[in-house]
Amino acid sequence: MKKKTILERWHCEEFVESVRPFIDAISAGHAVIRDADLAGLEVGPFAVIKELERSSLYGSHLENVNLSYANIHNLSKSILSRVNFSKATLERCLMRSCQIADSDFSSAKMRVNMDDxxxxxxxxxxxxxxxxxxxxxxGRRVKFYNCNFTNATFRRVELRAARFYDCIFDNTTFIKCELSGTKAEGERLPSAAQFTDMDIPVWAQ
Incomplete structure (x- = not known):
């Protein structure tokens, strides 16, 4: 389904009513949502659905949820499993102290705070x-375990005391980032050539 079609359905009354239980759960706070197609969902001051303008996904528990093309403002202290964030816009999004597993952020745009x-x-x-x-x-003290960063770009990102364990960095680029205290372990570490206009970490191959 194309992005335009996905976003337009949130203006369709019939579709909105079909996902009303999920909207109500988000509005109530600390939502628990499983097995839902919420692609294109907007939560925050920019939301199309009025009751979601002052809502957030803070402290939520999401499992097997499609949030591709979504625009989310706050996910801090959430537990996420098998969530699809592909091509999502996470602009100035708070993602502090989350536990996230088996989820897809492919081609997403992430200007986020993911401390801890x-x-x-x-x-x-x-x-x-x-x-x-x-x-x-x-992210300060953020940890990545067995994650795939192929063709990802980090630009002016602060990752202090972060950890990467057994991650893939094929064609990943780091540009003007701050990586003080950050360490990486594994067999597929990035090369020094993948870091531009910044200090090259000692763990680069």
Whole structure:
């Protein structure tokens, strides 16, 4: 389904009513949602659905949920499993202290704060991570386990004391990032050539 079609259905009363239980759960806070197609969902001040303008997914538990093309403002302290964030826009999104497993962020745009979050077996192929000056977009003490960053870009991202364990960095690029105290372990570490206009970490091959 094309992006235009996905986004337009949130203006369709029939579709909105079909996902009303999920909208109500998000509005109530600390939502528990399983097995749902919510592609194109917007939660935050920019939301199409009025009751979601002041809502968030803070403290939510999501399992097998399609959030492709979504635009989310706050996911902090959430537990996420098998969530599809492909081509999502996570702009100035808070993702602190989350537990995220088996989820797909392929081709997503992420200007996020993910301090103390844990990612397990997640896909970030073609994902664009952005900072904004040095305003703490990135993640302090964030940990990635067995994640795939093929063709991902980190630009002006702050990752202090972060950890990468057994991740894939094929054609990943780091540009003007701050990686103080960050360490990586595994057999497929990035090369020094993959870092531009920044200090090259000692773990680069």
């Amino acid at each position: 979050t844990r990612y397990h077996h997640c896909r970030f192929t073609g994902t664009q991570f952005f900072g904004h000056g040095w305003l703490e977009f990135g």
